[in-house]
Amino acid sequence: MEIVKLMAVGAILFVSCSSDELSDAYGQFEVDEVLISAETTGKLLSFDVKEGELINENIPVAVIDTSTLALKKKEIEAGIKAVKSKLANLSAQEEVINSQLNTAQKNLNRLKALKAENAATDQQLDEVEGTVEMLINQKKTITTQKTSVFAEIETMNVRIAQVQDQIEKSVVVNPVNGRVLTTFVEPFEFTSVGKPLYEIANLEQLILRVYVSGAQLDEVILGDQVSVIFDKDEDENHITMGTVSWISTKAEFTPKMIQTKDERVTQVYAVKVLVDNKDGLLKIGMPGEVNFN
Numbered sequence: 001m002e003i004v005k006l007m008a009v010g011a012i013l014f015v016s017c018s019s020d021e022l023s024d025a026y027g028q029f030e031v032d033e034v035l036i037s038a039e040t041t042g043k044l045l046s047f048d049v050k051e052g053e054l055i056n057e058n059i060p061v062a063v064i065d066t067s068t069l070a071l072k073k074k075e076i077e078a079g080i081k082a083v084k085s086k087l088a089n090l091s092a093q094e095e096v097i098n099s100q101l102n103t104a105q106k107n108l109n110r111l112k113a114l115k116a117e118n119a120a121t122d123q124q125l126d127e128v129e130g131t132v133e134m135l136i137n138q139k140k141t142i143t144t145q146k147t148s149v150f151a152e153i154e155t156m157n158v159r160i161a162q163v164q165d166q167i168e169k170s171v172v173v174n175p176v177n178g179r180v181l182t183t184f185v186e187p188f189e190f191t192s193v194g195k196p197l198y199e200i201a202n203l204e205q206l207i208l209r210v211y212v213s214g215a216q217l218d219e220v221i222l223g224d225q226v227s228v229i230f231d232k233d234e235d236e237n238h239i240t241m242g243t244v245s246w247i248s249t250k251a252e253f254t255p256k257m258i259q260t261k262d263e264r265v266t267q268v269y270a271v272k273v274l275v276d277n278k279d280g281l282l283k284i285g286m287p288g289e290v291n292f293n
Contacts, residue, residue, distance in 0.1 A: 023229060023289035024219065025271065027210035029282050031201040034176055038191040039169040040064050047187040049198045055174045062172035062197060069170070073163045080156045087149045094142045101135040108132055178202040181284075201284075206277045208242060208288045211255065211268035219292040220247055220271055227291040228275050230282065238281060242290070246272040 042065035049061050108128045114120035178200040185197050208228060212220060228242040248270040273290055275282060
């Protein structure tokens with residue numbers, strides 16, 4: 001009887017000590033962070049973002065000074081007015097030339113009729129034909145100049161649109177629902193294009209990145225539901241479900257901080273498992289385990 005009792009105790013201890021061997025893969029929870037950067041240059045007139053704060057998408061969170069951009073826009077608009085006045089002068093010249101050409105054309109037709117009756121000389125006809133040709137060439141020149149002016153106005157309108165786009169981008173709008181992980185600036189600091197303002201992530205769904213050996217790949221199927229285990233306290237675990245969303249096609253060396261099912265394996269494949277976290281129990285960096293079956 002004593003021998004039986006000792007064997008029973010030994011079996012319980014064995015199961016307890018080897019419980020961590022029941023999981024197929026191990027890893028850590030992470031998120032896809034979104035880094036929000038400035039799209040214009042200037043002073044941060046306001047910056048209403050705090051670390052740990054939950055922010056909805058399409059909410060304005062910062063305003064960058066646009067005074068320089070506004071002055072630049074006014075300068076271009078003044079340039080367009082000046083160019084349009086040049087266009088008006090060309091149009092006036094074109095009207096005068098059209099009137100002169102109309103008169104010269106009538107004279108030419110009259111002289112041709114007179115020449116047919118030998119009542120006008122070749123010299124008179126040549127002079128009027130020369131005048132008509134000169135006026136036609138002048139009209140073509142003005143048309144070319146007007147085309148150039150229209151192109152210049154179009155270019156300046158594009159520049160205004162670009163400046164207006166920068167002015168609109170001076171209001172920073174949060175692009176995704178999520179919680180602010182880190183802020184990098186303070187109100188009234190000077191910022192520039194591409195400078196990070198804050199980092200945000202959707203914490204309602206975390207990613208458990210685990211590593212499996214080549215021998216385990218047959219057990220891992222994209223889109224499959226798998227069991228996810230993470231610590232509740234020192235003695236108990238939470239168990240939930242996750243979805244395999246990505247399987248690496250390239251092997252890599254085992255990360256030092258990751259346990260694997262077979263410690264002799266030196267190369268493993270990364271796997272991402274999406275796990276719902278609407279209750280907020282999961283935290284970034286928390287260890288987790290996966291059972292594929």
